Amino acid sequence: MTDVQTETPVTPAAAPKKRPIAWPLGLAGAVFVIVGSCLSWSYDGSILNNLSINFYPGGLQILAIIVAVVSLVLLVLDKGKLGWWLDTTAGLRSLGTGLAFFMVLVLAAISVESDGLINVNPGGYITLVGALLLAVAAWLMPLRHGLRDMSKAKSPAWAEIAAIALLMAALLFTAAYALGLDDAWLFILCLVFIATIAVGLFRTGAMSWVSHAGQRHRKVLTLASFAVAFLFPFTQDGSDANMSIATSVLVFAATAMGLNIVVGLAGLLDLGYIAFLGSGAYVAATLSQSAFATIGWKPPFLVVVLVGACVAALLGLVIGSPTLRVSGDYLAIVTLGFGEIFRFAMFNLDGNNGPNLTNGPNGIPGIPDLELFGFNFGAVHHPFGIELGRFSNYYFLLLVLTGGVILVFSRLNSSRIGRGWVAIREDEKAAEAMGVNVFGLKLLAFAVGAFLAGLAGTIKAHQDGAVSPDQYMFLESAFLLAAIVLGGMGTIAGVLLGATILKLLPEKLRFFSEYRLLLFGITLVLMMRFRPEGLVASRRRQLEFHEEDEKLADEVEHQLVEEAK
Amino acid sequence: MTESTEDKPLTAMLEVRNLEVAYGKIVAVKQISFSVEQGQVVSLIGTNGAGKTTTLRTISGLLRPTQGEIWFQGERIDNVAAHDIVTRGLAHSPEGRRIFPRLTVEENLLLGAFSRRDPAGVRTDLDSAYDLFPILGERRKQPAGTFSGGEQQMLAMGRAMMSRPKLMMLDEPSMGLSPIMMKRIMSTVTELQRQGTTILLVEQNAQAALKRADYGYVLEVGQIKLSGTGRELLVNDDVRKAYLGED
Numbered sequence: 001m002t003d004v005q006t007e008t009p010v011t012p013a014a015a016p017k018k019r020p021i022a023w024p025l026g027l028a029g030a031v032f033v034i035v036g037s038c039l040s041w042s043y044d045g046s047i048l049n050n051l052s053i054n055f056y057p058g059g060l061q062i063l064a065i066i067v068a069v070v071s072l073v074l075l076v077l078d079k080g081k082l083g084w085w086l087d088t089t090a091g092l093r094s095l096g097t098g099l100a101f102f103m104v105l106v107l108a109a110i111s112v113e114s115d116g117l118i119n120v121n122p123g124g125y126i127t128l129v130g131a132l133l134l135a136v137a138a139w140l141m142p143l144r145h146g147l148r149d150m151s152k153a154k155s156p157a158w159a160e161i162a163a164i165a166l167l168m169a170a171l172l173f174t175a176a177y178a179l180g181l182d183d184a185w186l187f188i189l190c191l192v193f194i195a196t197i198a199v200g201l202f203r204t205g206a207m208s209w210v211s212h213a214g215q216r217h218r219k220v221l222t223l224a225s226f227a228v229a230f231l232f233p234f235t236q237d238g239s240d241a242n243m244s245i246a247t248s249v250l251v252f253a254a255t256a257m258g259l260n261i262v263v264g265l266a267g268l269l270d271l272g273y274i275a276f277l278g279s280g281a282y283v284a285a286t287l288s289q290s291a292f293a294t295i296g297w298k299p300p301f302l303v304v305v306l307v308g309a310c311v312a313a314l315l316g317l318v319i320g321s322p323t324l325r326v327s328g329d330y331l332a333i334v335t336l337g338f339g340e341i342f343r344f345a346m347f348n349l350d351g352n353n354g355p356n357l358t359n360g361p362n363g364i365p366g367i368p369d370l371e372l373f374g375f376n377f378g379a380v381h382h383p384f385g386i387e388l389g390r391f392s393n394y395y396f397l398l399l400v401l402t403g404g405v406i407l408v409f410s411r412l413n414s415s416r417i418g419r420g421w422v423a424i425r426e427d428e429k430a431a432e433a434m435g436v437n438v439f440g441l442k443l444l445a446f447a448v449g450a451f452l453a454g455l456a457g458t459i460k461a462h463q464d465g466a467v468s469p470d471q472y473m474f475l476e477s478a479f480l481l482a483a484i485v486l487g488g489m490g491t492i493a494g495v496l497l498g499a500t501i502l503k504l505l506p507e508k509l510r511f512f513s514e515y516r517l518l519l520f521g522i523t524l525v526l527m528m529r530f531r532p533e534g535l536v537a538s539r540r541r542q543l544e545f546h547e548e549d550e551k552l553a554d555e556v557e558h559q560l561v562e563e564a565k
Numbered sequence: 566m567t568e569s570t571e572d573k574p575l576t577a578m579l580e581v582r583n584l585e586v587a588y589g590k591i592v593a594v595k596q597i598s599f600s601v602e603q604g605q606v607v608s609l610i611g612t613n614g615a616g617k618t619t620t621l622r623t624i625s626g627l628l629r630p631t632q633g634e635i636w637f638q639g640e641r642i643d644n645v646a647a648h649d650i651v652t653r654g655l656a657h658s659p660e661g662r663r664i665f666p667r668l669t670v671e672e673n674l675l676l677g678a679f680s681r682r683d684p685a686g687v688r689t690d691l692d693s694a695y696d697l698f699p700i701l702g703e704r705r706k707q708p709a710g711t712f713s714g715g716e717q718q719m720l721a722m723g724r725a726m727m728s729r730p731k732l733m734m735l736d737e738p739s740m741g742l743s744p745i746m747m748k749r750i751m752s753t754v755t756e757l758q759r760q761g762t763t764i765l766l767v768e769q770n771a772q773a774a775l776k777r778a779d780y781g782y783v784l785e786v787g788q789i790k791l792s793g794t795g796r797e798l799l800v801n802d803d804v805r806k807a808y809l810g811e812d
Contacts, residue, residue, distance in 0.1 A: 416679070423665065423676050430663035432627055435651025435680035435728060 026075050026092060026137030032130025033068035033099065037061040039123025041106065044114040048106075048186060052121070059186065060106060063193040064127055067099045070197065071134055074204065078141075089141045091204030096135030098196025103128040105192060109185040160213035161220050167210060168224040175228075176235035179242040179508075187508050229399055233392040234384075243391035245507045250398035251460050253499035256483045257405045257492070258452035263481065264490030265413060266445035267425030268324070269332040271477050272339025276312040276450040278472035280457020282346060283308035285364040285467040286357060292364045294357050301370055305458045312454025313447045315342075320446035324439060339477050346469040363468025370397070370462045377462070394463045401459060405452050406492055412448070413490075421445060482520070486527060488534030497535055577636075578603045578763055579624070579655075579732055584633035584643075586616070586623050593619040595787040596633070601732065601780075606754060606764045608774040608795065610808060611784035617767040618660045620784070621734050624765075625657035626650040638731070651680045656730035660737055662721040666710025670701050673709050673720055677727030687727070694723040697753065715746030722753060726762075733757065734765045739773055751777060771808035775799045783808075 038055050045052035049059050071092055078088040111117045181187045201207045214221040236242055259273045286295045287304050323334040350360025369378030377393040412418050420441045423431035432438050461467050479502055487498025506516050577600035586594040594616040601607045611617050622628045624635055626647035635643040642650055665673050674694055678687045695702030698719040709720055718738055725733050739747040751773050758764055768774035775781050778795035798804050
């Protein structure tokens, strides 16, 4: 995988206890899984995309084979030179355990979907046994000590770039594949597979190499991510089902990224952020060509975007200037109230109480599709002979928007203003003594955040085709905040990931919808217990939550030095 | 020993006149007046609760006075915003150091230079801060919270220096430090004075503060009880009894 340039050859410290049986056992397990997966798993061919044919593995069987092959690779590497770098034991443990869990779920799925375990064919059991063997073998293997520091692994630039490209391609393929699964069991099993592989790669340290490579080639990584996002609609065969989910994910992600400026950078808890998205959407709706629009002025969309964003920013200033002088809890309460006031105002501005701006609870339906520079967003287009439907058009527009918001976020983050925000977040009083204009910068964060949300709102109105007050409930603000906390406050990748998870899972797991909030709550509690800094943690927050961990402090310091070079 | 400085002409770098500061109904500082001349080290000593920190916080604009005037370099600043005061060349190293523990040394120092807009000059000053405190240079990428008290104090002083102040106010730099570290910090104060920075030093440790002071004021329950040159105050009987633990 890598050309390793070592300065001094260091032999790994002697392992504490060798169990010679572990390695062959693992090998046998992997082989069992592969063989078992080639055989039929289920008697019933009508479920789980047909796992019933011998020597013609279906989707789930291929997933099992992939895990087994990765395990085989790790087993081989364990004996070789790369074993000094990769924590193969930890990787195998998570792969084995994950695969065993996967197989148990498969058998459960077969017995639930069909009629009981009677429908499981020998192949299924062989694979389960193989997975269990692999897991047991991995737990028997000694933990590795004296591993080399992955951050010191250097490899040729082309290899690193190729690895990034490969990973991104895999990401695109996986996303397209997972979204194509319309059976809930298949989708969940696919998620288990993704989690198993991801945790396995992280545990071995392979991902740490990739992330170091990514830091060295940041531009390549950014470009590749956008290329993947850009190519996604082309994998959908003109189907709008997944694209409608993807566009709503993008609206959510762009809004969450705007809130990330307020919460993640400036440290201001805003519980009514959805109102800014709403005000942008309502501005776009009332100024649109809809027959229900209440304002006679019909400016071109680019003007509407500006007006919507400015109205939202103005609202941000109005709500911010009296409240940002108070700290923490008060701000949260005031913004919470503001969010609800916005919703009720939209509900009541129906002509009975005051002017008719919003048509009250009916909202403004019939908002026509956008038309920019002669490009109709409602029409189906065929670039390169590939059909792209209505949602794909909006998807591209929203992708540009999201990219813009990310750009604003990262530029602000590394600017003088960003440093001021960090200082305010860390210690407001000290920041003031340093000459940071605390009130001014807080207000700016609020206004910028509101502006970006308003921007997203104007597009959202056209994409949804209608606005109504109940789209902007408090729950939506809470979800936005949850996406940030879950993903990793103040980070870009984390918030994108959090937003994707929070928007995608409920859409794909519709049959869970009654338990959605329960599951969501449990997830948040577990996260706060085990990984309070979020899935993707910024270094600073890691320190905040694990202050006692000296090893981590050393690592962080090392990373910082690395970055400074 | 002079009593007050009522009608002196405005020649001093910092001039505080009849300053009164209250927290609600509790008056913490009552009608105090003092001045700091250019190039001097002036000490403000007093026990806990005497109003020393309140005075500094009011001068740097973090608190608003209920009465009185503050003049800095011939301009009235008692109604100017805190961030503007820093820009005018008055730095404040707050009580308890208040460094940013999760930020690195370098990030802390750069925040000290927040009011400045000359990146090249900031770079130079960063280097001179590292020259003055080599330990900061060695650990520039380390989170500041991992430092000892003395190192944190060095960082706090370095951070205050980064705004290139004409007048630096230090609030109890010796608090919680070992005698050796305290000596080190105090000699830095002298060094800063030599480099041309005027210093207003607030201390509970009267001995250390007065030894290096050109002039000193003794604050008691919000009022200035005594003033004089550092030497005068050091040998003053009342001061010796109250602050130097001698009979």
